[in-house]
Amino acid sequence: MPDKARAPTASGPAAENGPRRRFSRLAYLWRTTTVRLTGLFILIFVVASIVLLAFMAYQSAIVLQRQQAADVDSEIAELMRIEERQGPRAMALAVQRYSNRPGPGIYFLGDDLGNRLVGNIDDIPDEVLTNEGFFTFDYNRDPGAEPEDNERPEAQGFAAARSVVMQSGLRLIVGRDVVERRGFSAIVFQGFGVGVLGIVLLSVLAGALTAQRVLKRIDSISGTSAKIMSGALSERVPITRRHDEFDELAKDLNAMLDRIEQLMQGLKEVTDNVAHDLKTPLTRLRNKAESALREGRTPEQLREALETTIAESDQLIRTFNALLMIARVEAGTPSGAFEKTDISAIAEDVAELYQPVAEDAGLALILDIAPDVSLLANRELIGQALVNLLENAIKYAARDDGKGTIILSVKRIGQRIRVAVADNGPGVPEGDRAHVVERFVRLEKSRTEPGSGLGLSLVSAVAHLHHGTLLLEDNEPGLRAVVDLPARIG
Amino acid sequence: MKILLVEDDREAATYLIQALDEVGHVTHHATDGETGYAMASGMDYDVMIIDRMLPRRDGLSIIESLRAEGDATPVLILSALGEVDDRVTGLRAGGDDYLTKPYAFSELLARVEVLARRSSPTEAQTVYQVGELTLERLSRKVERGGETILLQPREFRLLEYLMKHAGQVVTRTMLLENVWDYHFDPQTNVIDVHMSRLRGKIDKGYATPLLHTIRGAGYMIRA
Numbered sequence A: 001m002p003d004k005a006r007a008p009t010a011s012g013p014a015a016e017n018g019p020r021r022r023f024s025r026l027a028y029l030w031r032t033t034t035v036r037l038t039g040l041f042i043l044i045f046v047v048a049s050i051v052l053l054a055f056m057a058y059q060s061a062i063v064l065q066r067q068q069a070a071d072v073d074s075e076i077a078e079l080m081r082i083e084e085r086q087g088p089r090a091m092a093l094a095v096q097r098y099s100n101r102p103g104p105g106i107y108f109l110g111d112d113l114g115n116r117l118v119g120n121i122d123d124i125p126d127e128v129l130t131n132e133g134f135f136t137f138d139y140n141r142d143p144g145a146e147p148e149d150n151e152r153p154e155a156q157g158f159a160a161a162r163s164v165v166m167q168s169g170l171r172l173i174v175g176r177d178v179v180e181r182r183g184f185s186a187i188v189f190q191g192f193g194v195g196v197l198g199i200v201l202l203s204v205l206a207g208a209l210t211a212q213r214v215l216k217r218i219d220s221i222s223g224t225s226a227k228i229m230s231g232a233l234s235e236r237v238p239i240t241r242r243h244d245e246f247d248e249l250a251k252d253l254n255a256m257l258d259r260i261e262q263l264m265q266g267l268k269e270v271t272d273n274v275a276h277d278l279k280t281p282l283t284r285l286r287n288k289a290e291s292a293l294r295e296g297r298t299p300e301q302l303r304e305a306l307e308t309t310i311a312e313s314d315q316l317i318r319t320f321n322a323l324l325m326i327a328r329v330e331a332g333t334p335s336g337a338f339e340k341t342d343i344s345a346i347a348e349d350v351a352e353l354y355q356p357v358a359e360d361a362g363l364a365l366i367l368d369i370a371p372d373v374s375l376l377a378n379r380e381l382i383g384q385a386l387v388n389l390l391e392n393a394i395k396y397a398a399r400d401d402g403k404g405t406i407i408l409s410v411k412r413i414g415q416r417i418r419v420a421v422a423d424n425g426p427g428v429p430e431g432d433r434a435h436v437v438e439r440f441v442r443l444e445k446s447r448t449e450p451g452s453g454l455g456l457s458l459v460s461a462v463a464h465l466h467h468g469t470l471l472l473e474d475n476e477p478g479l480r481a482v483v484d485l486p487a488r489i490g
Numbered sequence B: 001m002k003i004l005l006v007e008d009d010r011e012a013a014t015y016l017i018q019a020l021d022e023v024g025h026v027t028h029h030a031t032d033g034e035t036g037y038a039m040a041s042g043m044d045y046d047v048m049i050i051d052r053m054l055p056r057r058d059g060l061s062i063i064e065s066l067r068a069e070g071d072a073t074p075v076l077i078l079s080a081l082g083e084v085d086d087r088v089t090g091l092r093a094g095g096d097d098y099l100t101k102p103y104a105f106s107e108l109l110a111r112v113e114v115l116a117r118r119s120s121p122t123e124a125q126t127v128y129q130v131g132e133l134t135l136e137r138l139s140r141k142v143e144r145g146g147e148t149i150l151l152q153p154r155e156f157r158l159l160e161y162l163m164k165h166a167g168q169v170v171t172r173t174m175l176l177e178n179v180w181d182y183h184f185d186p187q188t189n190v191i192d193v194h195m196s197r198l199r200g201k202i203d204k205g206y207a208t209p210l211l212h213t214i215r216g217a218g219y220m221i222r223a
Helices: A002-023 A025-031 A033-086 A088-100 A126-130 A178-229 A245-293 A299-331 A343-360 A379-397 A430-436 A455-465 B010-022 B033-042 B059-068 B084-092 B105-119 B153-164 B172-180 B190-202
Strands: A105-110 A116-119 A133-141 A156-165 A171-177 A339-342 A363-369 A374-377 A404-413 A416-423 A469-474 A479-486 B002-006 B026-030 B047-051 B075-079 B097-100 B127-130 B133-136 B141-144 B147-149 B211-214 B218-221
Touching: A025 A033, A033 A088, A033 A156, A033 A171, A033 A178, A088 A105, A088 A116, A105 A156, A126 A133, A126 A156, A156 A178, A171 A178, A178 A245, A245 A299, A299 A455, A339 A343, A339 A379, A343 A363, A343 A374, A343 A379, A343 A404, A343 A416, A343 B190, A363 A379, A374 A379, A379 A404, A379 A416, A379 A455, A379 A479, A430 A469, A455 A469, A455 A479, B002 B010, B002 B033, B010 B026, B010 B105, B026 B033, B033 B059, B047 B059, B047 B105, B059 B075, B075 B084, B075 B105, B084 B097, B097 B105, B105 B172, B127 B153, B133 B153, B153 B172, B153 B190, B153 B218, B172 B190, B172 B218, B190 B211
Parallel strands: A363 A404, B002 B026, B002 B047, B047 B075, B075 B097
Antiparallel strands: A105 A116, A105 A171, A133 A156, A156 A171, A339 A374, A404 A416, A416 A479, A469 A479, B127 B133, B133 B141, B141 B147, B211 B218
């Protein structure tokens, strides 16, 4: 089934939706929920990535700073140890050695007046020279300490350094040039930028792929719908083997389409039957009127023709009324007239009404009616349904030997109410039972009997309106028609 | 009898007026609700036949206004809506009877004549008499020429209805509605079977039949 449906669907939607889509494909895409959602997710993802990367960059800067501070502290400790063990001179030499190393290291050893003894920086702010602790400050790179670096246009630097007073009273400042570290930060942030760009590109790509895939599935569904709307009722939405939510949706849609097709089929059958069952008497009517108009008719003949005409049209009106009634009942409209109804009393009334008719047909109408069986129901419709069942039974079970019986029973069994009319007539063959409930269906052998063929359809519709069903059972012999209703009161 | 017909379908109205004229009734005709209401409140009629769906003013609202003004003229509502609910709303609005289109003229005529009689003050009779047949409503006794006739309860009600409208045609549908209180549509001739049983009890063995079948219309009891 899906294979049969898939083949035409593949080419169909593109052909039908093509012009509209091409006209403004982008505008269309932007209108789709999928694309919008994907866009939203990309935005959220990118913002989240930027926040995350920024946090990481910030964190690594802090780690670096801590690392540098730890390096500085360990160098100070080392220099203090040297001073303690080998004296201030050895320590000064060590500072000199450190100063001459290339790199961001900043060293200064001065007397208590702030005059430099050794080191690679100068112009240190007084605050740093008179206090202990960690400072950041502008400094002047000492040209004498790095003679080969003369050409540097600006010797100004920015330092992060610790200032301590040594045992000997000398001031030691050890630090790092922050500009160097900023260089590292720049690298980190550059990497961050590239990362964000990559993330944006990747998520747009992933989003586009997802959106395209979802849109493709949706397009296939809407394509099928378009075909169905244009008349190809047997089209079905293709189902893949992925068993995803789209397949679930497709299955539901297909089930709905099956139902619609079935209803359409039913409607067509009814229309055909209406055409047949109304056209036949209309034709007879017309023929009658035409033959009455022919020359040389006696007044008696004319009168008789007119009377037949009226009788025929009355029958037509009845059929029409029955059809309308079924339609209304099936549409569930007469809900206003639902009230607590004594089913037993209705059954007794109807039985009393039909008792003489049954007797004339040589049938014994036997009642088996439990008292006070009530139901929230439409009295007229229940009455009409019972009348239809009784008329059916009388019509088909009539016989001459006087042994025919009809049993009308009303019973409450648990939460169900069963209203049954059972006869011992010829019955309905099992295969035909479902069939006879349909509109206008009359079994071939009863085609010649009067009646519209709508009786059981109405009973069935009334049963459905009351949330029940009409069951046709074998009475061995005969037919037992049971209206099985849930006992809803109030 | 003077009848007001408020009906917008001119063809149907012409037919009705002509048919009512043939049986001796004078009919005034209005084609819309406002004119109908003006005529109804301006003149006295024996019966009004009002279509439910009319241009300019709804049939039910005409009836409601008339009733509010204390006008008790019997009204027969004509309607293409035949659902039980529609009938109930029609009668609740103040209509006295309800007839669904399409209808047989005999049905309409029988109902109109019964309605017209209803408005005359011969209502609260306890004994009905037609020829030598008497029916006592309180003691539920039926006699013909001094002989008691035993009737089933439903047969009694059937005869009671017929005798209340003695000399008038009552249709099968009217009997089903008034004696059995059902508005459904029986396919077979249920009412005829009951009538023939009743006839067997009150007419059998007597020289002059009282219960008459009116061809194409219904039944009538008369001496």
